[in-house]
Amino acid sequence: MKDTKICVIGLGYVGLPLARLFATKFQTIGFDMNQARVDALMGGHDATLEVTDELLQDAIKNHGFRCTTDLEAIRDCNFYVVAVPTPVDSDNRPDLKPLWGASETVGKVISKGDVVVYESTVYPGVTEEECLPVVERVSGLKFNVDFYAGYSPERINPGDKQHTVEKIRKVTSGSTPEIADYVDAVYNSVLVNGTHKAPSIKVAEASKIIENSQRDVNIAFMNELAKIFNAMGIDTHDVIEAASSKWNFIKLSPGLVGGHCISVDPYYLIQKAQVYGVLPRIMRASRRLNDGMGAYVANQTIKCMNKKGVLVKDAKILILGVTFKENCPDIRNTKVVDIYHTLQEYTDNITVYDPWANPQHVKEEYGIEITSQLSSLNSHFYDAVILAVAHKEFLEMDVRSLVKDGGVVYDVKGILPREIIDGRL
Numbered sequence: 001m002k003d004t005k006i007c008v009i010g011l012g013y014v015g016l017p018l019a020r021l022f023a024t025k026f027q028t029i030g031f032d033m034n035q036a037r038v039d040a041l042m043g044g045h046d047a048t049l050e051v052t053d054e055l056l057q058d059a060i061k062n063h064g065f066r067c068t069t070d071l072e073a074i075r076d077c078n079f080y081v082v083a084v085p086t087p088v089d090s091d092n093r094p095d096l097k098p099l100w101g102a103s104e105t106v107g108k109v110i111s112k113g114d115v116v117v118y119e120s121t122v123y124p125g126v127t128e129e130e131c132l133p134v135v136e137r138v139s140g141l142k143f144n145v146d147f148y149a150g151y152s153p154e155r156i157n158p159g160d161k162q163h164t165v166e167k168i169r170k171v172t173s174g175s176t177p178e179i180a181d182y183v184d185a186v187y188n189s190v191l192v193n194g195t196h197k198a199p200s201i202k203v204a205e206a207s208k209i210i211e212n213s214q215r216d217v218n219i220a221f222m223n224e225l226a227k228i229f230n231a232m233g234i235d236t237h238d239v240i241e242a243a244s245s246k247w248n249f250i251k252l253s254p255g256l257v258g259g260h261c262i263s264v265d266p267y268y269l270i271q272k273a274q275v276y277g278v279l280p281r282i283m284r285a286s287r288r289l290n291d292g293m294g295a296y297v298a299n300q301t302i303k304c305m306n307k308k309g310v311l312v313k314d315a316k317i318l319i320l321g322v323t324f325k326e327n328c329p330d331i332r333n334t335k336v337v338d339i340y341h342t343l344q345e346y347t348d349n350i351t352v353y354d355p356w357a358n359p360q361h362v363k364e365e366y367g368i369e370i371t372s373q374l375s376s377l378n379s380h381f382y383d384a385v386i387l388a389v390a391h392k393e394f395l396e397m398d399v400r401s402l403v404k405d406g407g408v409v410y411d412v413k414g415i416l417p418r419e420i421i422d423g424r425l
Contacts, residue, residue, distance in 0.1 A: 001185055007031055007077035007109075009102050011041060011067060013260075013330065014119060014154040015083035017050050017165040021190050022081075023065035030067040031074050031105070038067045047358075049329060050158065075109045079186065080116040082106065082131075083154060085260060092267045092287075094123070096130055103131045107138025110147050115174075117150040117183055121265050123209060123272035124202040127151050128175075143175070150174040150183035151201040153208030158259070159328025169193040173204035212265040213283055218252050219262070220286035223293055226254035226425050230300065237414045237424070253414060254425050256297070256335035256388070257290040258324030263333045294338025297425060301339075301386055301410040302346070304423040308406055310383050312346045318382040318402060321389025322354040322362055322370055326413075329356045336388045337366050353377060355393050377402060384408040390415050 004026050008019035011032040019030040032038050044057040059065035084098040099120055106116050118127050132143045141147050155168045170187050172195045174180030184197045198204040226236040236254060244251045257263050266283050273280045305312050324334040343350055352370040362370050382403050387394055390413040399409055400420040411424035
């Protein structure tokens with residue numbers, strides 16, 4: 001294991017923290033197709049904020065960590081880790097193109113005796129049925145004869161500074177018992193809480209995808225409860241607090257389900273299940289329900305406005321937050337966009353303020369102009385304010401002062417004082 005030279009392919013929210021961690025014990029290089037991303041990282045800054053400038057610069061200066069777009073620079077590695085996105089297309093079908101591309105990259109540089117480990121979230125079978133054949137074709141090497149494989153699902157939680165990569169217990173697996181032991185040992189050497197070695201690659205793949213699918217189903221249940229109790233005039237958060245007094249009640253809150261994991265990964269298992277003739281009704285219903293919550297929040301806000309006599313047509317509305325979760329710049333699959341587009345049917349006077357999101361990235365991804373400057377907001381100016389994301393900055397704001405007299409404050413996250421809001425999810 002001391003001769004292990006690691007290359008992490010894909011330097012996003014998952015790959016970079018892992019590569020930085022591996023660099024503390026092994027000779028490690030990060031590979032990414034985005035030259036601007038590589039240049040920024042080698043300049044000592046991670047725009048995703050998952051790795052602090054201090055840690056990144058320490059890895060570069062004291063551990064020899066480097067990032068590159070040059071294939072030749074990673075040819076002498078012998079332990080390749082693939083950490084690229086696994087999105088869905090416009091019809092919510094798994095899009096494996098990033099994985100195929102990364103597998104081609106591995107195939108161009110892999111040598112006899114090398115190991116490739118996949119971290120991307122997939123349905124059971126993708127590693128062995130979709131990825132490794134690409135590596136074989138490009139490299140001319142034979143799987144489990146000339147090179148070997150493993151799967152260790154990522155468990156990065158963007159923006160979470162408590163469950164950081166070195167503290168996460170990782171699932172590992174390998175294509176042979178010996179390789180499983182080797183992959184497990186490599187990961188174990190850098191993790192505080194160790195690993196769980198799964199009996200096969202498919203078991204490891206399945207374990208990851210049900211983690212996120214379970215969360216999706218559980219949150220969908222809470223969102224359905226919120227709809228029921230809102231219709232009945234009962235505060236959902238009060239109900240949850242009361243139910244939480246029972247020892248075995250699982251406390252979750254309703255909310256918007258976006259991001260690259262919970263809102264995407266279930267589609268991979270849904271697709272594969274149908275290939276085997278199983279119709280995953282609960283998972284499909286959960287996805288539909290959670291995908292509709294942005295429009296529901298917008299319509300609930302409109303309902304509050306109507307009750308207070310606030311004219312919805314051409315109303316001035318402020319949305320606080322656009323990222324998919326709090327205290328994080330990640331805008332992938334954010335459902336706040338659905339709130340925006342639903343309200344846009346009634347008014348074009350919508351302001352979106354988010355101190356964490358990059359306005360240029362939001363414009364490029366969603367075509368929405370946002371502001372990241374608090375000074376651009378006007379006191380007593382808006383007919384309605386929707387707190388959509390629980391950024392720490394919003395907890396310190398006097399949200400009520402932003403609305404006109406008689407205006408509406410709607411709290412999606414349930415974090416504002418009850419006396420200043422007109423409705424909450």
